[in-house]
Amino acid sequence: MFPNVCSSFGRPKGLHVSTNLWKRRKKKAKIDLNLKEMSLDNLEAQLLLARSACRKAKKDHVALCEVFWDTFNPKVRDRLKRHEQARNLGRMAQAINDKLDSLQVKAVEHEGSLCDTKERIEEVLLPVNKTKVHSSEDTDFLTSPLVEEFGYQGNEQTENAVLQGFYVPPPSASRYSKLFLKHCVAPPGLPTSDDQVSTADHCKGWKQAKEGTSGGRSRIIFAMYKAEATDPVLAALDASQRSMGHATGFAFPQWQQGLDIQLLKRSGKIGATSLRTISCTEPDQNMNNKKIGRDAVWNSERANVLARDNLGGRKGMWAVEVNQNSTLANDHIRGQPARAVIISNDAKGCFDRIAHVVAILALRRLGIPQQAIMSMITTIQQMQHYIRTAFGESEQSYGPNPSGPPPQGLIQGNGTAPAAWSAITAVLVDCMKGEGYGYEAWAPISQRAMTPVCFGFVDDTDLILNNNNPSVTSGNLIDEAQVELSRWEGLISATGGALAPEKSYWYLVEVGPDGKYVTKAKQLGSLVLHNKGQPETIERLEVTEAPETLGI
Numbered sequence: 001m002f003p004n005v006c007s008s009f010g011r012p013k014g015l016h017v018s019t020n021l022w023k024r025r026k027k028k029a030k031i032d033l034n035l036k037e038m039s040l041d042n043l044e045a046q047l048l049l050a051r052s053a054c055r056k057a058k059k060d061h062v063a064l065c066e067v068f069w070d071t072f073n074p075k076v077r078d079r080l081k082r083h084e085q086a087r088n089l090g091r092m093a094q095a096i097n098d099k100l101d102s103l104q105v106k107a108v109e110h111e112g113s114l115c116d117t118k119e120r121i122e123e124v125l126l127p128v129n130k131t132k133v134h135s136s137e138d139t140d141f142l143t144s145p146l147v148e149e150f151g152y153q154g155n156e157q158t159e160n161a162v163l164q165g166f167y168v169p170p171p172s173a174s175r176y177s178k179l180f181l182k183h184c185v186a187p188p189g190l191p192t193s194d195d196q197v198s199t200a201d202h203c204k205g206w207k208q209a210k211e212g213t214s215g216g217r218s219r220i221i222f223a224m225y226k227a228e229a230t231d232p233v234l235a236a237l238d239a240s241q242r243s244m245g246h247a248t249g250f251a252f253p254q255w256q257q258g259l260d261i262q263l264l265k266r267s268g269k270i271g272a273t274s275l276r277t278i279s280c281t282e283p284d285q286n287m288n289n290k291k292i293g294r295d296a297v298w299n300s301e302r303a304n305v306l307a308r309d310n311l312g313g314r315k316g317m318w319a320v321e322v323n324q325n326s327t328l329a330n331d332h333i334r335g336q337p338a339r340a341v342i343i344s345n346d347a348k349g350c351f352d353r354i355a356h357v358v359a360i361l362a363l364r365r366l367g368i369p370q371q372a373i374m375s376m377i378t379t380i381q382q383m384q385h386y387i388r389t390a391f392g393e394s395e396q397s398y399g400p401n402p403s404g405p406p407p408q409g410l411i412q413g414n415g416t417a418p419a420a421w422s423a424i425t426a427v428l429v430d431c432m433k434g435e436g437y438g439y440e441a442w443a444p445i446s447q448r449a450m451t452p453v454c455f456g457f458v459d460d461t462d463l464i465l466n467n468n469n470p471s472v473t474s475g476n477l478i479d480e481a482q483v484e485l486s487r488w489e490g491l492i493s494a495t496g497g498a499l500a501p502e503k504s505y506w507y508l509v510e511v512g513p514d515g516k517y518v519t520k521a522k523q524l525g526s527l528v529l530h531n532k533g534q535p536e537t538i539e540r541l542e543v544t545e546a547p548e549t550l551g552i
Contacts, residue, residue: 105262105389110272118391125387128272129260130398132352133385133407136496138532140177141355142405145170152406153377154360156370162361176490180358183430186365190303193295195247195369197288202239203229205287216282217257217386217393225283238284246288249374255285256382258411262389277352279385279411289376290415292368297419299367306422307429312458313418319457323549326455326462330509332441333466337511339474340439340466341481343527343538344549346503347459347492351417352409354424355496356381359410362423376416381406408496421458428491429453437484439464460549463488474510474518478525481506485527493532501529501536507543517543 038046057064065084069077107116110124140146149158149170161167165185169178206222206229213222228234244250259280264270281289297314300306311317326342333340347353356377363373384399400406410417432438438451455462465481472480489499506527510518520542528535541547 105264105270105275106391107270108272108275109270115272118389118394121389121391122387122394122396124272125260125262125275125389126394126396126398129277129385129387132277132349133409133411134401134405135349135498136353136355136408137405139355139496140174140494141357141496142408145172146177146357147405150357152356152381153374154357154370159361159364159370163365174490174494176487176494179431179435180427180491180494181361183427183434184361184365186367187303187305190305190365190367191299192367193299193369193372195372197239197243197246197291199232199236199239201291202242202287203235205290209283209287213283214259214261214280216255216280216285217259218254218282220283222283225287242284242288245285245375246291246372247369249371249378251375251378251382252282252285255282255379256384257282258383258385259393260385260387261413262387276412278413279383280388280413281379281383281411285376285379286413286415288372292363292372292376293416293419296363296366296368296416296423300423300426305366305426307426307453309429309452309454310422310425310456310458310461312425312456313422317457322455322457322460322462325452329439329441329452329455329464333509334511337515338466338468339477339508339510340464341477341506341508343463343465343481343485343506344504345461345463345485345488345538346500347461348498348500349409350459350497351412351414351421353497354410354417354420355408358424358495359420362427363416363420365427366423376410376414380409380411380414383407418458424495425456428488428495431491432484432488435487437463437465437487439466440468441466461488462549474508474523475525478508478527482527486530489530498532499529501531501538504529505539505541505547507541509543 033046069080072080105121107114108121108124109115115121115124136142141150142152146169149155158167162181162184163186167181169181206226209222209226211223211226215221225238228238245252245255261278261280263276263278265274265276293313297306301314306314311319311322329340332338360370360373360377364370381400384397386397387394410420432453433451438453440449440451442448443450452464454464463481463484465477465484467477467480492499508518508520508523508525510523512518512522520540526537526540528537
């Protein structure tokens with residue numbers, strides 16, 4: 001009765017209440033009272049009674065559940081009881097493993113000491129977070145000679161030359177940046193997104209937004225914009241303000257303040273450099289970012305230019321599909337039988353390390369207006385970051401350096417970041433395919449050739465390489481895999497990123513004459529990451545070892 005009584009308050013107060021909703025709730029609650037003819041005072045009295053009955057029922061919920069289950073036939077009743085018992089056991093297991101604890105940061109470990117006060121935590125985390133957004137300063141597009149060509153915020157004339165395929169890089173540029181620029185040519189027939197934010201698009205975006213999402217430092221919450229989107233005048237006003245930045249590249253001063261939320265990646269790991277940093281920006285600014293990301297994915301899906309090798313940031317694509325594709329490839333290798341090298345690697349920092357010029361080129365390649373991207377880039381480069389932990393917000397902040405390169409990366413929490421990474425990955429996969437890398441196979445069901453370079457989801461990537469030439473030995477294939485890994489690492493570095501050696505490993509998948517997998521002891525070999533001039537050998541695993549990846 002409780003929800004039905006709540007709905008009944010609408011009409012006496014002059015609000016619109018759906019008649020069908022009224023009937024459904026009344027039927028569900030088995031209410032025989034004629035609520036429409038009751039006064040407001042009587043409705044309030046009924047509401048109090050309903051709330052009292054609800055509280056009493058909660059105390060007896062176990063017995064009431066048993067009574068409810070007994071109304072079903074024994075087979076269904078027993079299944080419901082088993083399901084509820086499994087849920088209770090799951091809750092107990094989570095409680096034992098401390099997985100029900102809040103992910104907010106209450107203490108931080110730094111250089112062997114525990115920091116558990118607000119002042120000490122902020123003293124440690126502010127420089128750590130600042131280092132993250134300046135970690136790509138030594139990469140190709142932020143150093144000479146490309147920084148003179150593109151600047152820190154891009155150069156529209158030079159960008160147009162790259163997208164049209166006319167740009168000639170300086171001879172001293174790295175081979176990886178040259179390769180990236182070569183494959184940044186815009187595909188033909190790609191639609192260009194609108195540089196305006198229409199009122200209809202504005203209202204649609206806020207209708208889909210979740211009311212409880214955290215806003216920025218101004219304390220303007222998502223609920224306010226959702227409410228204003230229901231009023232034609234206020235919705236038009238908000239849409240015009242968003243359009244001002246989206247169409248001209250302007251970044252409002254209010255947008256240039258952000259809140260860094262520190263979250264635990266895993267329960268119990270409280271190292272200062274092990275925390276996940278999510279930046280909460282102003283709701284209207286991030287809604288513009290989401291429009292950029294949505295338009296980029298929409299344009300690319302229509303033109304079929306995104307790589308099937310990486311499914312992250314795309315509608316309807318799930319991480320489990322990546323694991324399924326990888327499993328099918330392993331089955332294909334065993335069924336031939338054949339051999340292949342699979343290199344699992346993880347991009348360090350991912351969104352935090354993307355060079356802005358790279359993001360601009362990749363997004364413009366997918367038809368995003370230059371000024372819309374500039375509004376986002378300017379906001380990020382001029383942003384003052386404050387930190388929020390379990391103790392509250394910091395009074396100190398960090399921001400752009402007075403001299404030197406501005407902060408890079410697209411920051412975690414940015415609505416454009418997943419689509420931008422997909423756009424960059426599409427170029428990287430094209431680069432690898434252009435160099436002849438990938439797993440060459442024939443699909444027996446679809447009856448067509450396929451050459452996947454990798455199986456990836458956002459920053460988790462499994463490179464795969466085979467060679468069908470019978471004269472190529474396993475040692476030769478490992479040597480080819482080393483060249484492929486170096487090429488992939490160089491391309492990732494050119495975009496501003498880096499690979500994490502501690503999260504990388506590889507397999508040699510080879511089926512011997514006896515039908516069994518060849519072990520490490522029978523076929524030696526190693527793969528090395530350059531690791532910014534500090535070479536590090538990555539771990540090799542047996543094919544029977546399966547570390548957790550993508551949550552599986």
